[in-house]
Amino acid sequence: MTSPVATPTADMFDSPSAYAAALQQFLSTDERAKPYIGYRPHSLEDSASHLTGLQALLFDSGWSRLGWPHSAGGLGGDPRFRAAMFQTLWNMDMPIPEPFTTLEILVPVLLVFAPHLSDALLPGLLRGDDTWAQAFSEPDAGSDLASLRTKMEPDGEGFRLTGQKVWSTFGHLSKRSVLLARSGGPGHKGLTMVLVDLDQPGIEVRPIRAEDGENHFSEIFLDNAWVPADRVIGTLGQGWAIAMYMLQWERGAWGWLQQGRFHQRLQQAVELGTPNPDFAQQLGHAYALSAALRLTTKQTVERLAREEQLGPEVSVDKLLLIDAELATWDAIRAYLGPRFEADDSLQWLRHEYLFSRAAPIYGGSQEIQRTLVAQRVLGMPRD
Template identity: 35%
Template sequence: MTTINLADRAVDLGEWAATTPDAANLFAQAVREWLADNLAGDFASLRGRGGPGSEHEFFAQRLEWDRHLAASGWTCLGWPVEHGGRGATIEQRIIFHQEYARANAPARVNHLGEELLGPTLIEYGTPEQQERFLPHIVNVTELWAQGYSEPGAGSDLAAVATTAALDGDRWTINGQKIWTSLAHLSQWCFVIARTEKGSSRHKGLSFLLVPLDQPGVTVRPIQQITGTSEFNEVFFDDAVTDASLIVGEPGDGWKVAMGLLQFERGVSTLGQQVGFARELDQVIELARANGSIDDPEIASRLRRAKVGLAVMDANARRTLAGDIVSATGAASVTKLLWANWHRDLGELAVAVAGAPSLIAPSATTEGRPNDISDPEHVELGEWQRLLLFTRADTIYGGSNEVQRNIIAERVLGLPREARP
């Protein structure tokens, strides 16, 4: 085993890998051993908790876990060392995400900061912005929400109507964002706003960093069909942020926003697929236990799911290896693959479970029995939640229709879709 502690933030992981024989296996072993040693005691109960559709589960405890990861050197692995990261290689980042998923470790609460905003500030931010925000992302003391979608601009980001006007030393912001993940638990939001009067589409947009704890901001959780509320409406009524908290120049918002979206579908997708594989294995186990695997249709759907998972893995690996010509097209293909596969898995899971999947479990919520007439006090079963929440997979992060348009127009060169 390596003679140094790879969880020590003083260790540059990239430099270590370049000078260490069998570095990949040693790194994987170090991650496995650390997770085995630390997902214990009070943290043991967090295994498998959280994630899309279940973000309400043990949030405070998962935040504590994320801060424990930070203190132990396991956050922001891919960031440059000079910005508080670990300088990890792509291979090391893949290994970490896969080992994390295999350990059934809890869903992280800092994804938007660590995987999206942080790399964006490193690429486009000023030294002052980097100094102000990056350390708080690394140590998980400030959480971020994404202010992109609006009621009239869901996946069509260029239709943003929220405005921001520069007034002396601050921006004044007015408008509404929707489907804002975890805004009710975040301290900051990165917001795309229209800063040039009379502008349209992708022109005249700017990328602003806005504090959420202020009188001009109202966050209203949206109750979903799962009974949970991880998405929100966010209203800006003369909300303000400092003039210096614009990333890039005024009018550069489209470029910065598109740069951020390229970071969104990175190495973490391979870790995500480990979680998908675990879900599929559980569905197969259930099919064997209740005999539904003997149904030719069910057996065929299970085989197709296995093949689909292998296709996702191959696509992710060739994308990360740079084997795909269009980065934009690659991101859209990746999103279409996993979103549709996961939605189909939710449908397959309840088909395997059969009639019992129609009944709420007998477990209680907050000491009260499940009661479908009182959505705030219904605890869904695992497969029920998977079925219901994966309806959103094909919508958030860019709907299926938008992803197909991107591939058609920007990769295949087909005519643009007619706009009203």
């Protein structure tokens, strides 16, 4: 059976929840969606290749194009449509294709700071024909990102890049990467953001194996790699300001996406395990934190939909995310007990548990977020 709505558009729905209801009907009736319901990945690579089909289905049927402007290959509407799509996928026990998380971070930046690249590059990215990475961190520049050293020097109609990046999520599976490099003097004013093709001479991408045995991220080595001038995002020296703009999506929109996962996993764990009052408090605490994350990030998504510029308060979303992610997985592990450790069919759950340990680090560490909230939201003194 095919979709009840051939090509949905934003004006067909008077609210994101009406859109969510129609999407749910599509997913539960369209045969092409069936292989993805209840899908459990064997590995990251397996998930990446299998879920390309889901990403293409959502794009071709129009559902994932809502919430993005026409210049990106979208069908109009604001980010609340994307938020409703993520929630619907979780509700249906369908996985979110990993590239969607990168889209939430990179596409808004391209739309604002590099509109000249949108028409040509974004539709393929939304559909999943291309995957992009984010290459900011370096071996000696993570929290202190403004000290990064990758050099960007003018050369003809473009620039040459030399340096090393690390922890680029899915860098080895990506065709391109948004990259932050030093085009000027020291400090944040000397930084520029560019979009680089990774499959070119002068670039080597090496996967990094994480604790769960999966290649989550990569090192990227740049040796005189060339990037044309029209791949500069924003202007020379604007890289830091753009990275700060990006963070509101990375911390807010990502938080919304993840809260759906936590609610879903808590529910699944309760159904998998044997009722035991000893764990009620721990499960309830994790649920309360996930609910707090849901309420906070819902407001953030609504503010993003109103095109408000978010400030340091978005670090609160990230802090709530850390607490909810750790508490959810601690509670699930405790509740399922030995089964969690030993049951072969729960390997996917163990992978998610191990990934959750990175929550206090990715997207800006917990300590840095606390400092931002203390100083820039609460106005506490620096010492």
